[in-house]
Amino acid sequence: MMQRALFSRGALLAQQTSAALEGPLGAKSAPVLLRLDRSMSSVTIPPPACMLRPLEVPLRYLFGPGPSNVPPRILAAGSRPIIGHLHPEMYEIMNDIKKGIQYAFQTENNMTIAMSGSGHAAMECAVFNTVEPGESVLIAINGIWGERVAEIAERMGANVHRMVKTPGRYFTNTEIEQAIKKHKPVLLFLAHGESSAGLCHPVDGIGDICRKHDCLFLVDTVASLGAAPIFMDKQNIDILYSGSQKALNAPPGTAPISFNDRACHKMFNRKTKPVSYLFDMTHLSNYWGCDGKPARVYHHTGPVSGFFALRESLAILAERGLEESWEKHKEVAAYLYRGLEDLGLKLFVPERDLRLPSVTTIAIPEGYDWREMLTYIMKHHCIEMTGGLGPSIGMVMRIGLMGYNCEKTNADMALHALADALKNCKKSKA
Structure with missing residues (x-):
């Protein structure tokens, strides 16, 4: 009974709509048809070509201050x-x-x-x-x-x-x-x-x-x-x-x-x-x-x-366990510090106990353009490192080895990329 009632109401609504669209001789009114045609016309903005291509996401080693790679x-x-x-x-x-x-x-x-x-x-x-x-x-x-x-x-x-x-x-x-x-x-x-x-x-x-x-x-x-x-x-x-x-x-x-x-x-x-x-x-x-x-x-x-x-x-x-996580970050950070110093780079925070284990900052090496170095590292090694942020822009380069990325093998990758950039990026005479 409910379905029949709904059908009857729907049919009545259709009849009323049709009658409203018809003129005195039963023909559809031209202005009404024009309005309907406009409302039912095709979209004017076509589907963007980029949305018709499959999603592509490059593999990157996220050795910046975050986000880090996810296991x-x-x-x-x-x-x-x-x-x-x-x-x-x-x-x-x-x-x-x-x-x-x-x-x-x-x-x-x-x-x-x-x-x-x-x-x-x-x-x-x-x-x-x-x-x-x-x-x-x-x-x-x-x-x-x-x-x-x-x-x-x-x-x-x-x-x-x-x-x-x-x-x-x-x-x-x-x-x-x-x-x-x-x-x-x-x-x-x-x-x-x-x-x-x-x-x-x-x-x-x-x-x-x-x-x-x-x-x-x-x-x-x-x-x-x-x-x-x-x-x-x-x-x-x-x-x-x-x-x-x-x-x-x-x-x-x-x-x-x-x-x-x-x-x-x-x-x-x-x-x-x-x-x-x-x-x-x-x-x-x-x-x-x-x-x-x-x-x-x-x-x-x-x-x-x-x-x-x-x-x-x-x-x-x-x-x-928290203690093991803290110790692992401290150990890998210390390993990275030694490697950076071996490259002749200067740690930005001089006091070891005040350094953030997850994000290491190095002073921008004298004579180098830090943007050029970071671009080179991304292009040739697919590794993200970053410059400073806010008041530290132009003062530091940042290397983040945290969570899943907190491994000595990743520190070695970062050090190799930095060494390569120091060798191949232009150094000013000043």
């Missing part, structure tokens, strides 16, 4: 069949990711999730949720990431104060405490792994200073997580975030982040809503099952395949 096991995880982002099985995978991040961060924080987006998504999430317009924030800038956070904070209306050092330099705890006393910020930002300069910044004691002065401590570990020791709980870090595409060696597009109880209290007792709906932790905490509510409500469609890959990368880290 087959993680690529395979990302190619698993899609399931719904709100399916129970997806929630279980997200729960696994949360536990994996807690291990990688060395934290017991319940408010631990992975952002749908790159490390910048976590960076903005941290600032947007814990800072309100007009509040004072203090940003330690010794490379590009401090510059980025300062701009993000200014865009959302914070009163931004900058501590600035040249790339490769670090801030003493005394300098940090003096600046906190002066500016009375609600938040201090510091990059643990400043990849633009190759610096791994000391963190011990800074969290204690922040607690003493009722200031939240926000730390960026995008370039350092899995490559250098970090202990969120022991080091009293209030907010910690990272990215998937470096030492975790998953594809770009997901970003672990964690908030402790101090950060949550500030975040969930604000007077104004965060400027971003997508990054609002009121909603994200529910999506990730962190708010204690029995049901998870739709907020956005998470990157399902990206979460598969992130879960697998965290599983590999758990199987290997």
